[in-house]
Amino acid sequence: MLRGFPVDERAEVFDEIDEKKANKVKPKRKAGRPKGSKAVNKFEPTDQQRHLVVMMSTNGVKHPDQARALNCGEKTLLKYFREELTFGKMKATAHVSGALYKNAIDGNVSAQIFWLKSQGGWREADRLEITGANGKDLLTDTEREQRLAAILMNLSAKKPIEATVVQPKDKELATENKI
Numbered sequence: 001m002l003r004g005f006p007v008d009e010r011a012e013v014f015d016e017i018d019e020k021k022a023n024k025v026k027p028k029r030k031a032g033r034p035k036g037s038k039a040v041n042k043f044e045p046t047d048q049q050r051h052l053v054v055m056m057s058t059n060g061v062k063h064p065d066q067a068r069a070l071n072c073g074e075k076t077l078l079k080y081f082r083e084e085l086t087f088g089k090m091k092a093t094a095h096v097s098g099a100l101y102k103n104a105i106d107g108n109v110s111a112q113i114f115w116l117k118s119q120g121g122w123r124e125a126d127r128l129e130i131t132g133a134n135g136k137d138l139l140t141d142t143e144r145e146q147r148l149a150a151i152l153m154n155l156s157a158k159k160p161i162e163a164t165v166v167q168p169k170d171k172e173l174a175t176e177n178k179i
Contacts, residue, residue, distance in 0.1 A: 043072055045080045053081045057088020058095070 067077040103111035116122040132138045
């Protein structure tokens, strides 16, 4: 008995606990199915679904919308339909590129210019970039400050220009302009 408190029989259990075992950190379990789970992959893609994914990718349907249409998750879509997603995008790019090329050949000047800029390496002629060696600035900040300071020093040393007003010879002009 401690200072008037009755001894609880359950307190004796704490004396028997091994502190090393109690304080030992348990390793984290890997993510995924619980141990001993009998679950199997329920998703089995069909040829019709594969064709649908190719068509949706070709038409620019986003992945979350495609997954919703197939009644599966985005990760499942990426896991089982990666080739179809890639092929659909390539097919769409090929169609657009082919149409652009056909328009360019048929005389569409905008299509010709775009094709030559994107595929032929053409650039706008009016763009001029002036840089120093290896793409760096022509002047460093220090050089720029030194040149600015020199210009300001020269300006303060020079005398201001004195200007006089010249009166017009014609009296009519003088009265009209009133200088």
